[in-house]
Amino acid sequence: MLKSSRFLITAFISLNVSAQNTSYQGFSYPDNASNAISITFDDARHSQVDNGLSLLNKYKVKATFYVSPFNVEERVSKWQKAVKDGHEIANHTNKHLCTGNFEWLRQQGLSLEQASLEDIEKDIIDSQQYIKQTLGVDAKAFAYPCGNTFVGRGANTKSYVPLIAKHFDTGRTWLDETANNPNFTDFSQLTSLRIDGLTFAEIKTMIEQHRTNNSWIILAGHEIGKGGQYTTDINALEELINYLQKPDAGYWLETVSEVSSYIKEHRKDIH
Ligand SMILES: [Zn+2]
Numbered sequence: 701m702l703k704s705s706r707f708l709i710t711a712f713i714s715l716n717v718s719a720q721n722t723s724y725q726g727f728s729y730p731d732n733a734s735n736a737i738s739i740t741f742d743d744a745r746h747s748q749v750d751n752g753l754s755l756l757n758k759y760k761v762k763a764t765f766y767v768s769p770f771n772v773e774e775r776v777s778k779w780q781k782a783v784k785d786g787h788e789i790a791n792h793t794n795k796h797l798c799t800g801n802f803e804w805l806r807q808q809g810l811s812l813e814q815a816s817l818e819d820i821e822k823d824i825i826d827s828q829q830y831i832k833q834t835l836g837v838d839a840k841a842f843a844y845p846c847g848n849t850f851v852g853r854g855a856n857t858k859s860y861v862p863l864i865a866k867h868f869d870t871g872r873t874w875l876d877e878t879a880n881n882p883n884f885t886d887f888s889q890l891t892s893l894r895i896d897g898l899t900f901a902e903i904k905t906m907i908e909q910h911r912t913n914n915s916w917i918i919l920a921g922h923e924i925g926k927g928g929q930y931t932t933d934i935n936a937l938e939e940l941i942n943y944l945q946k947p948d949a950g951y952w953l954e955t956v957s958e959v960s961s962y963i964k965e966h967r968k969d970i971h
Pocket residue numbers: 742743792796845846
């Protein structure tokens with residue numbers, strides 16, 4: 701009994717010490733903003749350049765686009781314009797491997813359960829080369845298709861997060877429940893919050909709920925237009941931009957790589 705009480709006391713003390721060490725330390729962004737926020741879109745869906753670019757450019761907002769080459773190929777000149785306009789182009793692979801529970805992927809043999817780390821790395825490098833050749837960009841950021849970070853199954857599952865850490869400054873997941881703590885977040889598994897299918901009021905409520913601890917909030921969508929589970933409503937997006945750009949809103953709105961570089965330079969690491 702004595703031994704176990706000693707253990708409990710020691711455990712309590714060490715928990716307390718680690719709680720002190722990891723207690724929240726503030727973080728300052730440019731222009732005294734209390735939060736950083738990034739607007740991102742995945743897959744290079746056509747509506748992003750057909751509908752979204754002119755809206756973003758109207759308000760001089762720089763977004764991060766995680767592109768898949770097979771979609772870029774059908775709108776090359778528009779994506780080249782997006783680069784000229786100063787938007788960030790990032791890598792989302794070409795094969796877009798996700799869990800084979802998506803039947804349409806599994807039937808093509810394009811599931812992560814059936815893939816190896818070599819398969820995924822080749823897809824990443826091929827896409828990187830395409831982006832360089834077609835758009836003249838060395839992509840620094842990556843978004844995991846479907847937010848899945850593994851290959852294989854069961855006891856043979858492997859994470860491909862280390863591959864992303866090797867090739868990119870940042871990797872972003874999808875459908876998360878938290879924003880990023882600037883002093884703690886792993887740049888290879890940045891979280892994101894879904895904006896598809898939401899009204900401006902719903903997006904506003906969501907981001908306000910996640911702005912504690914000087915968080916970096918990354919928003920993620922797919923189509924830009926009207927209606928649909930995978931569509932960011934274009935009017936909601938405009939209202940959101942107006943809201944974020946109000947000087948007293950306290951948000952620093954920038955691309956993923958701009959924010960990550962700033963945080964890497966200024967963070968006080970906590971573990
Ligand atoms: Zn995707």
